[in-house]
Amino acid sequence: MAQQLAAGGSSSLWWSPGLPLYLLFIHRCSSDSELVSMIAMIPWYAALSFLVYHLANRISGRQAGIVATLLLALSPTFIYHSIFPLTQLPLATLLCAVIVLTLSYSAHPRLSTIAVIGTMIGVAILVRPSSVILLPVVPVLLWRIHSRGAIPFGILIPALILITPWMVHVKRTTGHFVFINYANSRNLFLGNNEWTPFYETWYYGSHLKGDDVPDRFKALDSSIPEHAPHEQDALYRAAALDHIVRRPDLFLLRTVNRVRCYFAFDTYTGTVLIKYARLPKLLGLATIATDALFYVIVMFFALYSSVCFGELGLSSRAIGIVWVISLAYAVPYWFSFSHPTYHFPIIPGLLAVGGGSGWRFFRNPGTEAGLLVSRIRTNKWLAASLAGLVAVQVEWVFHMLSRILGRA
């Protein structure tokens, strides 16, 4: 898309512009080879590593910070996303920066911090427009910490300064107002039409050519692109909203499923290595297993730290800020379509939350395991959240196996 942007025209307006603009800048400074695009992702990883260390150190101490950055350094999915030009890693870095800055503002309420938060949110919107949800949520969160009239403007103004030139560019190119890019309403449509699977709501986002795609869906989805881009935007949105209004029961069912699916372990990296990199199947399966183990450990200790913050001596405010910003970011995916890979940007924050209790557990497993078991027995919230985490993973495995066995 960076090359499409350089060429101009409305075809470059389908996807969000943030990452392509960044790559375009890097290409202009060096060369436009794919190797340069891959190396250009690495600074995002370095920035994320320092942010995660800072956050984990703030929540639960230095050792927790080192453990969290080590997991980030060696996790297969984080390695994959640090070398391929995808939006997940920049979004994870920006989200982590917003969390760190919000925490910093809670301790030292400076206007400059608010302006940087607004800038980060503006960039996040350009990278993925669904991040626009942070624009109302973060000011409300900051307002609850320190009620200052400057907060909404301090965030809104830098964000608008960043996104307005792009919106003007889109208006000049197409003659119509579109919020950042065209793909958003299609995503809403793909996850909300009468043929969308109830659990695998992402399915038509990546499997449109399969034999199992209904002909009527194919016909509708291929007829809409015959219209002008701005009409496509309206048609996809209208088709999705029409289905939601006609079948609110199915929308509710899919939304509940989307939330569960979002918190399952991600199989994306291993699958891509098997399917496209043509690496040995065993290596791909080992990658999936490592990612699954990494994710379950992170979520387990994040939930443990979050429910038992008092007993563990952790800051409830810091943990609360991480959860509010992370869940707010996730909400748009629960209404359009969901896949475990979309939880990638919220994992670094949760890694920082769980780092403290995780480090404590691995340093002294005997004593800590006993304490953990007794807390699970006495704390129904901890028991319920951990049981929910396990149930979501089992359900995901069941769906994956059904699909694989169905294909065989």
Add this chain to the structure above:
Amino acid sequence: MAIPETGKKTLGNVTPVLLVTLIGLLVRFASILVLASRGLSGDALS
């Protein structure tokens, strides 16, 4: 009067995270080299 150790403490805090990030960077550069040697591009895998 004790000599302030602020600088030493800061360096002690920063060094481990620098080392861990360096390990992460090496792993990533190595992965890019392996993929490049196999003729795989970002477009093929993203």
